[in-house]
Amino acid sequence: MAIRFLVLLLIATLVSSSSTSTSLATNTTDGGGDNAVRFSFSSFHPDVRGVNVTVVGDANINGGALQITPDSLNDASRFLTNKSGRVLYATPFKLWHREKGGGKAANGTGGGGGGGKRVASFSTVFTVNVFRPNGTVPGEGFAFVIAPSAAAPPGGSTGGFLGLTNAATDGNATNQIVAVELDTEEQPYDPDDNHIGLDVNGVVSVATTSLKPLGIEISPVDPVKYDVWIDYDGAAGRIAAYMAVSGKAKPASPVLAAPLDLGATVAEWSYFGFSASTGLKYQLNCVLAWNMTVEKLPCDDDGDHGKGLTLALAIGVPVAAVALAAAAAALGYLYVVKRRRKVNGGDEGSGITGTMIRSLAGGPREFEYRELRKATNNFDERMKLGQGGYGVVYRGVVVGDHTSPGGAGSTVEVAVKKFSRASTQGQNDFLAELSIINRLRHKHLVRLVGWSHDNGELLLVYEYMPNGSLDQHLFGAAAAGRQLLGWDLRYSIVAGVASALHYLHDEYDQKVVHRDLKASNVMLDAAFSARLGDFGLARAIETDKTSYMEEAGGGVHGTVGYIAPECFHTEKATRDSDVYAFGAVVLEVVCGRRPRCDIEGFSFLVDWVWRLHRDGRVLDAVDPRLDGAFDADDAERLLLLGLACSHPTPAERPKTMAITQILLRSTPPPEVPPFKPAFVWPAIDGGLDTMTSTASSHVSTIMTSTSTWSGNFMRGTRSHAPPPEQDASDSVVGPAIQGKEPRWLRPLLSARYFAQCGEHGDSPPPPPAPAPLRSAPTSSRATAAR
Structure with a gap:
């Protein structure tokens, strides 16, 4: 199996290499001779994501441009405000080198151990359009950045932090960040709301220039594209920035010039790219083209870093x-x-x-x-x-x-x-x-x-995630001496998981199904921000496919309570089955109960919540430990979303884009029928997002109501229902298929799934068609218009 995996991996490498070479026909990377490395992007295609550039935070690529913060026509208060993003070139560059001799380097930078540092020079030019949609007042700012890693912007880096730092880390030398900012919002430490500044480890600039006296407005009412040149002399330790309307020559004089010792500031291996943020005010931060030249430094003692850079950037080797x-x-x-x-x-x-x-x-x-x-x-x-x-x-x-x-x-x-x-x-x-x-x-x-x-x-x-996993806080808080998760944190955690799932399903260059989404795999960082982890069961699926199935062994993967019912038949994981597991997590977070639990005669949390929804008292499901300290509208929103994601028919579950819109409160909660719809397989409407397989031939068409309303709630009506038969495994199954189903399927076909639902044992009425969800966020097309 390992040999087969290697062969497939090598074939994939060849295919990927072929497509990469095509995509770089106009976005070239070369060695720039013996002393420099160059790369050039005349525009940006989504294919460069994850290959040539790393896109993190709220950034994206569309309209032929890098959108450092979102570009959308949807509700600004949900989609454009309080965002931060970064786009970085995927390969780090060596920016300083410790000389082995005892003297100082050419730039005079001292080094430890008796050796000086040689610092790389670089030059870059990029075309940027900071656009104010609908003539609104712009904010907050955009920056060219040198960063120590390709990580996402830190939490809390929206507003005036430009996606660079946050209130806890701003100014710390450990940030190892240098940025040239184009700031459109005046903070107490800024000269005005239209300036360029040099930032070192924080957003309080060490040098600034007001641009208005120079006839430059970063984000005018009528959009203007600017070319920005940034030159750094490593030997002299000096940086200079120039600006002009796109298409005009580089000015003779810089708009900003200042001393800067990168050898004492940034990491030895650092990333170049862009960072931006919005606050209560917003703007579209678009990079339309980017060229860069970086001086090569010796890599003899740098092991794999030098090798990786040479391999990625070497010229003349196809x-x-x-x-x-x-x-x-x-x-x-x-x-x-x-x-x-x-x-x-x-x-x-x-x-x-x-x-x-x-x-x-x-x-x-x-x-x-x-x-x-x-x-x-x-x-x-x-x-x-x-x-x-x-x-x-x-x-x-x-x-x-x-x-x-x-x-x-x-x-x-x-x-x-x-x-x-x-x-x-x-x-x-x-x-x-x-x-x-x-x-x-x-x-x-x-x-x-x-x-x-x-x-x-x-x-x-x-x-390391210092706050452990979500389930530890939901179910083990008291024993571990942890504080109970409050309502705002719970809502934020659900929104974070939804964002990660949307990335896996629709934003990553491959489509990935997680296959084991559950509370114990949702980790919490130092700020209690959700981090989806444990990809031991995750698999990538081809772009034109919608499901993943193990080549050998088959079987149902996942954890009981989070497994979508169709998976027991298809043995396939899909994005729809991931959404089902997400629904289980949502209900778990709101109710403070595990998906598989005994409550008021029900064995599954979803059935109990659906019964409360039918009775018009769905808020009774909210975790009683919150003692009423929650937002009722948001609680109902989450509970209805959890039920919608738990719909037995895969095609009726919302997609991750719709889920994120619901959680952003830009669309209303989904319409959920009062009775839990019957699970039908094979799906009458082709309800799975793949129809490449059918149910096993030995399982006839199954219609079940997956509610558990035959418990204490309906004791007075049992006489109206046909008597169940008991199988050898103590599961109660319907007489029509008993003995014909595989043994692993029997728990699914228990009495909990064959229950009487109406006042007289009737089946529930057919569910109304779900209300259409608002379409996915659309581009403002400002980039194309510009």
Whole structure:
């Protein structure tokens, strides 16, 4: 299986390489001779996302431009205000080099250990349009940024923080951020609301220039495109910025010039890109083109960083040829280790897996096993954070590299996932998880830090989530001495999970189904912001497909209570089944009860909530521990959304775009029928988002009402219903199919799913057609118009 995975991975690499070379026909990257590296984007196609640029936060690519903050015609108060985003070139650059000699470098920057630093020079020019939609007053600002990592903007970086910092971190030297800002909102520390500034580790600029006296308005009523040039002289330690209306020559004099020592400020390996934010005022921050030249520095002592940069940016070597060479090397390595295994029984799997991971584009950091063993105190039980079917997770502390928030040499807390099966299947799980999460970038996803595969041990390293998982706070708060989650936090967590799911389903360059969405896989960072994690079951599906199915073994994956009913028939995971699991999480968060629970004669939370909805008292489902401290409108919104996502027919469940709109309060809650609709399979309307398979031939068409209203609620009407029959497994099944269904399906077909629903044992009335949801956010098309 590992060999087959390698072959498929190499084929995918070739296909990806071919498409990449095409997309770079006009967006070129080259070596710029012996002393510089250049890249050029004359426009931006969505295909460059995740390949050439990293798009994080509220940024996007559409209309041929980088939209650093959202570009939408929808309700501004929901879609345009209080946003922050970043777009960064996908490859980091080495910006300073510690000289081995004892003297100072050319720029006079001293260095530790008796050596000076040589700092790279760079020049960039980009075309930007800061557009005020409908003539509104613009805010807050846009910036060209040098950052230590390609991470999303920190929480709380909206408003005047420009997506760079927040109130807790602003001004800290550990930020290692330099930015040239175009600010359109006057803060107490700003000269006015139309200036350019140089920011070092914070948004209080170290140098500013008011632009109005120069005849430049960043965001005029009538839109104007500007070309912005930024030149940095590493030897002199000086930065200069120039601005002119697009199409005009570069001015002779800069609009801003100031001393700047990047060697003492930024990380050795840093990313170039753009950052922006909006507050209560908003603007569209569009980058239409971008060219850049960066001086090359020696990489002899930089290991994989230099190799990765050379591979990514080298001129004269066709991408397809590089991929073929990698394929030949990997297959050759496979042959060698297989022979070695035959001779001396060596570990084949470890070498193969390591080769495959290193072949991944933009692969994560590789740790040595002994480093992670030391970090976790030899995998001490006291460092254990959690355990699941795929392994044990430990807390640890490692030394950071250039991608770490604190830079190289900093102390970084991590979560180390140690796979429990060091076998062929374990390797497949490991590779499946790594190949998917390697390139995922979203503020509501747990970030992958690195990996290790030594001594037959499979380990993944994630950023540490100090507040644990959502289920710990919902169900173990009292025992652990934690404070109960308040209503505002609960709503924010649900919205964060929805945003992450929308990214996986529709915004990432592949479509990803998570397959194991549940409260224990929703992590909480230091600010209690939701981070969806544990991609051990996640799988990518082809763009023109809608479902994923295991090639071998089959079976229903996931956790009872979160598994959509159609999955028991198709054994396939889809985006619709992810939405079903999300609905279970929503109800869990609002009600403070697990999806599988015993309450008032019901075995599943969804059935109890649906009964309360039918009776017109759905708010009775809200967690009583909140003691009434919740917003009734929002509680009803979440409960109805949870029921809509739990609809037995896959096609009736809302899509993630509609879900995010509902949670942003830009569209009303979905219409939910008073009776829970019957589960019908095969779906009468083709209700799954894929019809590539049908139900198993030995299962006839099944119609069930998945409510549990035959419990205490309907005791007086049981005489009207046909008597159930009891099977050997104590499940009560309908006589029409008893004995014909597979054993794994029987729990689904229990009395809880064959219950009488009407006052006299009648079936519930057919549900009304759901009200149409508002369409997805649409582009303002301002970019195209400009």
